Amino acid sequence: MGFSAMRANHKFIAFETIVIKEIRRFTRIWLQTLVPPAITIGLYFVIFGNLVGRRIGEMDGFQYMEFIVPGLIMMAVIQNSYSNVVSSFFSQKFQRSIEELLVSPVPNYVILTGFAVGGMARGLLVGLVVTIMAMLFTDLQIQHPFITVSVILMTSMVFSLAGFINAVFANSFDDISIIPTFVLTPLIYLGGVFYSVQLLPSFWQVVSSLNPIFYMVNTFRYGILGTSDVDIYWAFLILGVFIVVLYGCCIWLLRHGTGIRN
Amino acid sequence: MTIAISIRDLQKTYANGFEALKGISLEVAQGDFFALLGPNGAGKSTTIGVISTLINKSGGAVEVFGRNVDTHVFETKFDLGIVPQEVNFSLFEKVGDIVRTQAGYYGMPRQLAAERTEKYLRKLGLWDKRDERSRSLSGGMKRRLMIARALVHEPRLLILDEPTAGVDIELRRSMWEFLTEINNNGTTIILTTHYLEEAEQLCRNIAIIDEGRIIENTSMKKLLAELDSQTFILDTIDELPESLDFTIDSTPVRRIDEHSLEVTLSAGKDVNEMFSLLDAKGLKIASLRNKTNRLEQLFMSRLNGN
Ligand SMILES: Nc1ncnc2c1ncn2[C@@H]1O[C@H](COP(=O)(O)OP(=O)(O)O)[C@@H](O)[C@H]1O
Numbered sequence: 044m045g046f047s048a049m050r051a052n053h054k055f056i057a058f059e060t061i062v063i064k065e066i067r068r069f070t071r072i073w074l075q076t077l078v079p080p081a082i083t084i085g086l087y088f089v090i091f092g093n094l095v096g097r098r099i100g101e102m103d104g105f106q107y108m109e110f111i112v113p114g115l116i117m118m119a120v121i122q123n124s125y126s127n128v129v130s131s132f133f134s135q136k137f138q139r140s141i142e143e144l145l146v147s148p149v150p151n152y153v154i155l156t157g158f159a160v161g162g163m164a165r166g167l168l169v170g171l172v173v174t175i176m177a178m179l180f181t182d183l184q185i186q187h188p189f190i191t192v193s194v195i196l197m198t199s200m201v202f203s204l205a206g207f208i209n210a211v212f213a214n215s216f217d218d219i220s221i222i223p224t225f226v227l228t229p230l231i232y233l234g235g236v237f238y239s240v241q242l243l244p245s246f247w248q249v250v251s252s253l254n255p256i257f258y259m260v261n262t263f264r265y266g267i268l269g270t271s272d273v274d275i276y277w278a279f280l281i282l283g284v285f286i287v288v289l290y291g292c293c294i295w296l297l298r299h300g301t302g303i304r305n
Numbered sequence: 306m307t308i309a310i311s312i313r314d315l316q317k318t319y320a321n322g323f324e325a326l327k328g329i330s331l332e333v334a335q336g337d338f339f340a341l342l343g344p345n346g347a348g349k350s351t352t353i354g355v356i357s358t359l360i361n362k363s364g365g366a367v368e369v370f371g372r373n374v375d376t377h378v379f380e381t382k383f384d385l386g387i388v389p390q391e392v393n394f395s396l397f398e399k400v401g402d403i404v405r406t407q408a409g410y411y412g413m414p415r416q417l418a419a420e421r422t423e424k425y426l427r428k429l430g431l432w433d434k435r436d437e438r439s440r441s442l443s444g445g446m447k448r449r450l451m452i453a454r455a456l457v458h459e460p461r462l463l464i465l466d467e468p469t470a471g472v473d474i475e476l477r478r479s480m481w482e483f484l485t486e487i488n489n490n491g492t493t494i495i496l497t498t499h500y501l502e503e504a505e506q507l508c509r510n511i512a513i514i515d516e517g518r519i520i521e522n523t524s525m526k527k528l529l530a531e532l533d534s535q536t537f538i539l540d541t542i543d544e545l546p547e548s549l550d551f552t553i554d555s556t557p558v559r560r561i562d563e564h565s566l567e568v569t570l571s572a573g574k575d576v577n578e579m580f581s582l583l584d585a586k587g588l589k590i591a592s593l594r595n596k597t598n599r600l601e602q603l604f605m606s607r608l609n610g611n
């Protein structure tokens with residue numbers, strides 16, 4: 044076997060090892076990682092979708108329940124992808140077990156991709172649980188499956204990478220909850236999960252259009268319901284740019300050893 | 306002779322401006338059992354950190370089996386196994402998973418990874434613990450787990466940072482036996498320690514590091530001989546000739562100035578013998594004092610103090 048073939052094979056095994064380890068981590072602590080998001084979002088379905096939603100009537104021509112389902116799935120995917128990478132990478136930094144990887148012949152991009160795919164695995168698993176729960180409340184029909192799947196995968200990737208950057212800079216357990224609480228949650232809530240921006244005064248419509256999550260939620264809603272407040276080509280462009288830029292930043296941080304190599 | 310590791314003019318200044326390594330150079334031959342001895346804070350862990358790329362160096366170069374660790378990252382990491390001073394595995398993972406995962410990072414297919422994990426966990430007496438979470442292990446077991454993890458890819462060079470610190474005497478002996486065995490099987494070993502006794506028991510060659518500098522780099526035998534010897538300063542009544550070309554106890558007698566000279570005797574040598582030799586050379590001695598040995602002084606003040 045040639046050296047380069049060995050290298051390619053080695054990298055794949057290393058990648059697989061990281062992903063399996065990540066999945067093992069979040070399934071081991073499933074009570075902390077899988078159950079809470081399912082309960083929270085289940086409550087949203089019951090309270091907003093079912094109880095309050097009936098009084099709201101229609102939004103963009105859909106039952107309120109139908110309208111919020113895509114946004115809530117997206118919310119679960121975003122929060123859990125982010126949270127998995129930020130807590131896993133930070134705790135490996137904290138326990139110094141990240142050194143196991145750093146002394147091994149694993150290239151930076153394999154480390155990064157491994158963690159990102161681990162985060163996507165949790166984000167998508169929780170997303171799937173939420174989707175199944177949604178099917179108990181409403182009749183879910185997917186209008187554009189390809190768009191739906193692409194946008195969820197890309198969004199999950201974006202927030203896994205963002206979680207990675209957060210973990211690199213974090214020095215304490217507080218530092219890993221600041222961004223989710225003060226940045227992520229407001230952006231999700233104001234990203235059109237619960238309402239159509241057409242309800243907003245034009246000034247706030249412009250402000251909303253600066254929120255990247257607004258594009259992701261609406262594109263995902265387009266995939267499922269066939270209706271959107273945004274141009275979906277724009278949304279894919281934004282997602283693509285985010286992935287490339289964040290991936291580049293992560294690789295740069297790893298190469299410079301920021302937060303991990305003295 | 307193949308050189309397992311070559312370190313040239315290694316420097317490290319930490320972010321706070323502290324100069325932990327002030328230009329360290331070392332060579333360790335393949336097959337050697339080498340000690341890096343020094344008091345706490347000397348720079349031992351920093352040196353190992355730089356070799357393993359966990360610490361970014363400020364200057365110098367490291368070559369492992371002739372390859373630069375910066376430019377041949379892939380090959381040099383296969384050759385190196387590192388056992389760190391502090392526990393650095395996840396306390397929530399199972400013992401077996403920790404070793405198997407490390408094998409995966411080195412690209413071992415599942416079957417091979419499982420075989421190697423079993424082999425090294427058995428060798429280190431941890432096979433029974435394979436399904437237990439690592440936090441339930443005792444201190445000595447945790448250290449053995451780190452050794453198993455460092456060996457799973459069968460590196461040619463194993464570096465251990467204070468492997469026996471805080472380990473009880475019985476366990477220390479069995480660890481020494483184990484290390485001697487793998488060294489006899491061809492693995493080059495470097496260990497850091499602040500016990501001279503440990504280096505003496507195990508190692509053929511030794512470097513002594515203090516305050517970021519190598520102050521001695523020699524064979525264990527020579528070091529022990531030097532440590533065991535005593536140096537005397539003798540003042541003479543008459544003025545000494547320009548040069549003194551004779552030896553006592555096979556060490557040259559050194560002229561310090563016109564009225565004093567230096568003689569080194571190995572342990573147990575008779576002082577009277579020295580006097581009669583000097584007398585035979587026509588040198589009359591007025592007084593004698595003991596010169597403290599530089600190394601001895603270091604060991605007394607630092608090593609024993611710790
Ligand atoms: N991250 C750091 N920042 C600043 N100084 C450090 C850091 N790590 C170690 N040092 C200092 O560098 C010196 C050498 O440390 P170290 O290599 O750990 O010594 P040893 O392993 O020989 O006990 C010590 O004085 C220590 O305080």
Ligand SMILES: [Mg+2]
Binds near residue numbers: 346
């Ligand atoms: Mg140390």
